[in-house]
Amino acid sequence: MEKKRRIVVYEDLNGPYRQFLRDGMDMTPDDLFISFMKMRERNKTFFGVKKKTTQRLTIKRPSWI
Numbered sequence: 001m002e003k004k005r006r007i008v009v010y011e012d013l014n015g016p017y018r019q020f021l022r023d024g025m026d027m028t029p030d031d032l033f034i035s036f037m038k039m040r041e042r043n044k045t046f047f048g049v050k051k052k053t054t055q056r057l058t059i060k061r062p063s064w065i
Contacts, residue, residue: 010016024032 008015008019010019027035
């Protein structure tokens with residue numbers, strides 16, 4: 001059973017970051033993996049899956065050498 005979400009008002013901009021760290025420390029490695037996979041699937045649905053493209057790096061000698 002999942003927890004119901006609630007609205008939280010933070011006093012400063014570091015509040016959400018600190019809460020995220022506290023939540024991560026309370027979770028077990030298995031819980032962290034499960035939440036990572038959920039976020040990964042959510043991002044795939046939002047942004048779509050991009051095809052992997054091959055990229056080439058070409059290194060040439062500069063003209064001034």
